[in-house]
Amino acid sequence: MSSLLQSTPSLSFSSSSSISGSNSQWRFTSSPAVTFTRRTRNFTVHAKIREIFMPALSSTMTEGKIVSWIKSEGDVLSKGESVVVVESDKADMDVETFYDGILAAIVVPEGESAPVGAPIGLLAETEAEIEEAKAKAAASAGGGSSPVTPPPPAPVAAAAPPAPAAAAPVVADGPRKIVLTPFAKKLAKQHKVDINKVVGTGPFGRITPGDIEAAAGIAKSAPPAVTAPVATATVAAAAAAPAKSVPTFAEIPGATIVPFTTMQAAVSKNMIESLSVPTFRVGYPIITDALDALYAKVKSKGVTMTALLAKAAAMALVQHPVVNAGCKDGKSFTYNSSINIAVAVAINGGLITPVLQDADKMDLYLLSEKWKELVEKARSKQLQPHEYNSGTFTLSNLGMFGVDRFDAILPPGQACGAIMAVGASKPTPVADKDGYFSVKSQMLVNVTADHRIVYGADLAAFLKTFAKIVQEPDSLTM
CATH class of the missing domain: 4.10.320.10 (E3-binding domain)
Known part of the structure; x- marks a missing residue:
């Protein structure tokens, strides 16, 4: 009796495979190329073309944009090797191949986008299969790779x-x-x-x-012959509309239309979604003389004001867990076991919120080092998903720009129910309990909260605790 298993390479396939001795076509998700021998019949499974899919690089990603192909068509690839750089709605990330093979064809070129799960490249096992892969890629490009836009027929x-x-x-x-x-x-x-x-x-x-x-048995609405003139008139009117709007832009000298980047499109979508959350805002003035003095002492050791504020917020959240909670479905609370402070960072072409995880448990100096590392990765668009989508409370600081006060928009889709907007600390006349005035450094903070889970008294109590920590900041260095 012949050997039942002649070769078992550790590769998985996602493309079509053919079985000799049978006219059927099969799809294998994790089947090696092997040859089976039996007494009555021989079955040989030959691996053909494998697809490189557009990965989901974040929980909110629905499509990705090809920034650049690291490898070119014809290059021999090894498992685990970076092949392409993909821009998601948050960062640029290298995509690796899970197989050995030859990059036979690039389906989605640089600068173009594809939905998550769509093939962006084809991998051949041997040189003999390269032409077949190129033919498939050409058929895909010519066969309407954008299912949303088949127009007239x-x-x-x-x-x-x-x-x-x-x-x-x-x-x-x-x-x-x-x-x-x-x-x-x-x-x-x-x-x-x-x-x-x-x-x-x-x-x-x-x-x-x-x-x-x-x-599902849903018939597409095909207009009857009687309404054809109406449809024609509608199409004609729609075609005339853009032509009519062009002069509007042309009236402004030098005006150009710039499409959103992937990140800007994601920010736009999130801002619209935030309108569905019922929010309220509470402002609070805080004397910062003691905090400014502490900052002057620790600044030379690499501690930033952002790290000090994040640490103070985390310590206050320990005492007010409801402000650290979230509401995803509108029907229940989510009390988060970790206090992860997301801090808004402006980057080229948008903004992102790197997360200081377990900020309440980290030493102030380690927290500052971690923050600098996250900022560098954010500005080079190299953050990993867990480094920007795990925040439970958000901090937005514009004090370095001299901004007195501002309101922040609650980021939707996260586990956080509140965001704190921090203004600049400025000399301000302040009256004591006896009515005597003195000049002290004071900053204004405004907190926007999800009113489904955080109520006014909860937020006021949190801000009172936060103010006390800022005004007596020795506990931040312990």
């Missing part, structure tokens, strides 16, 4: 998707890798469609929103 194309849905149960019998766009995934959940029984009509078998609608 609406009536004819709308009737086509239901056909694959009927064949779905047959294909679902074999193992396959399921790839679908984020919108298609949302539709599948909404209409309770089993994606395992849907055949994708997109590039490389990707499931599109049209496939989900077809499987």
Whole structure:
């Protein structure tokens, strides 16, 4: 009897594989290229082309932009080697290959974007498969890699998707890798469609929103022949609108339209989402003479004012855990076990909030060193996801710009229920309890909080504790 297993390379495949001796096509998600021998029949599985997918680099990322390809077509790759730099909504990150092979084709070139899960490159196992990979890449580029924008052929194309849905149960019998766009995934959940029984009509078998609608039995609204003139008139009006708006921009000399970067688009989306959270704001004046004196002593040791404020906020949050809580679903509290202070940092083309994790437990000097490291990584767009999406309380300091006061917008989608805006510390006439005036350094802080979980008395009590720590800052160095 022949050996049952002749070769077992430790590679996984996500592309189509062919089985000799059978006309069926199968998809393997983690199957090595092996040859099986039996008495009655021989089955040989040959690995073909593997796909390099657009990874999800953050919890809020829906698409990524190719910053640069580190490797070129034809380069031989080793497992774990960096292949491409991808810009997410937060940072630029290197994407590694999980396989050995040859970079046969680049599907998404530099400067272009692709949804999470979409193939951005093709990896061949041998040189003989390179041409096949290039053909697949060309078919993907020519076959409409952007499922959102197929324009004119609406009536004819709308009737086509239901056909694959009927064949779905047959294909679902074999193992396959399921790839679908984020919108298609949302539709599948909404209409309770089993994606395992849907055949994708997109590039490389990707499931599109049209496939989900077809499987759910939702017919696309094809306008009757009677309304064709109306549709034509609508299209004509829509086409005329942009032409009419061009002179508006042209009236301003030198005006240009600059599209959002990936980060700016994410900030815009978050700011709109923040409008759905009911917030309120509380301001508090704090005397900073003692804090300024402490800062003068520790500044030479590398301690920044941001680190001092973050440490003070963390110590106050220990006594007021509700201000460190979050509300994600609008139905429950999330009391966070860690106090992670996210601090807003302005970077080229946007802003980001690196997180000082367990700030209440860290020594002030170690906290300052960690902060400097995070700022350097943020400005070079090298932060890892856990370094910017794990904040439980946010701090925004514009005091270094001489700003007296400002209101900060509560960042949505995080586990934090409050954000503190810190203004500059300036000489201010202050009256004591006997009515005598003296000039002291004073800063104004405004805290924006989620009113679903934090109430006025909670926030006022927190600010009173924070002010006491700032006015008696010896505990910050202990």
